[in-house]
Amino acid sequence: MDDRTFSRRRFLIGTALPAAALGMGLSAPAAVEAQTAPALMGPEPVDVMLQVNGRAYPLKVEPRVTLLDALRERLGLTGSKKGCDQGQCGACTVLVDGRRVNACLTLAVATEGKQVTTVEGLARGGRLHPVQQAFIDNDAFQCGYCTPGQICSAVGLIAEGRAGSDAQIRESMSGNICRCGAYTNIVRAVNAAARA
Numbered sequence: 001m002d003d004r005t006f007s008r009r010r011f012l013i014g015t016a017l018p019a020a021a022l023g024m025g026l027s028a029p030a031a032v033e034a035q036t037a038p039a040l041m042g043p044e045p046v047d048v049m050l051q052v053n054g055r056a057y058p059l060k061v062e063p064r065v066t067l068l069d070a071l072r073e074r075l076g077l078t079g080s081k082k083g084c085d086q087g088q089c090g091a092c093t094v095l096v097d098g099r100r101v102n103a104c105l106t107l108a109v110a111t112e113g114k115q116v117t118t119v120e121g122l123a124r125g126g127r128l129h130p131v132q133q134a135f136i137d138n139d140a141f142q143c144g145y146c147t148p149g150q151i152c153s154a155v156g157l158i159a160e161g162r163a164g165s166d167a168q169i170r171e172s173m174s175g176n177i178c179r180c181g182a183y184t185n186i187v188r189a190v191n192a193a194a195r196a
Contacts, residue, residue, distance in 0.1 A: 048112050052077065053121025061108050068092045068103035071118060079119035079148040083177075090176030093149035093156075094118050100156035102175075119148035122155065130196040131155050131189070140189035142180035150176045154190045163194035 045060045052075060059074055068085075071077045071094070083091030085104050092103040095117040122129035131154045134140070141147040150173070157163055157172040169190045170183070178186065 046109060048109050050075075050108065050111060050116060051114065052116045053118060054115075059108070063107065063109050065108050066104055067094070067096075067101075067106040067108045067111055067116065070108035071103060071116075077118050077120055080152075081145055081148060083146070083149075088177070089146070089149075090153060091146050091149045093152045093176060095152055095156055098156065098159055100153050100175075117152070117155075119151055122151065129155065131158070131193040134189040134193035134196065135186075138185050138189040138192060140182055140185040141178075142182050146176060146178050146180075150178065150186060154186075154193060158190070158194050163190055166191070 043063050045062050048059050048061055050057045050059060050070065052071065057075055059070060061070055061074070068080055068082060071080055072082065080094055080103050081091040082104065083089035087102040087105040090102065093100055094103045095101070095115075096106070096111055097114045098117075119132075122132055128136070129151075131151050135147065135151060135154075140150070153173055153176045157169070160172070162172040163169050166187050169187050173186065173190070
């Protein structure tokens with residue numbers, strides 16, 4: 001195909017980019033320049049010190065890296081799962097200074113100076129956390145994919161004092177989706193752990 005051939009695609013690209021640049025307040029020459037300018041790569045990596053499960057981890061990450069990606073890809077802590085990657089399913093739930101957060105929506109740099117606890121950091125000296133044990137005792141999982149997020153969320157809600165009733169537990173755990181439908185056993189496990 002000849003480079004001089006006029007096509008619909010060439011027309012749309014040739015008119016859309018300068019029009020968008022003009023819409024952003026650029027002059028016509030600047031709009032044409034914006035069309036031919038090389039793409040920007042983004043901010044440079046920054047040094048960050050993450051405190052995860054009682055250990056300090058010095059990392060160099062781009063400011064846009066999520067806590068979930070830093071945990072899984074940089075630190076090898078794969079307990080927190082990447083489910084929807086949009087904060088809807090809760091599979092990535094971790095504790096930051098004791099509060100439940102979706103690690104897929106939290107920037108790693110925003111957690112500097114804070115204590116991050118993942119499901120790997122709940123057990124102490126080879127002994128499972130009471131919530132972990134309660135999930136096993138009450139058969140509160142099937143496939144297990146959501147379980148780390150469910151457990152971290154349960155630890156957080158118990159600490160918040162939100163395990164007073166089944167209804168309160170269900171409401172407080174509503175951000176954690178179990179595609180297997182193990183909700184009845186999850187509520188039973190949270191009740192058992194709250195009493196332990």
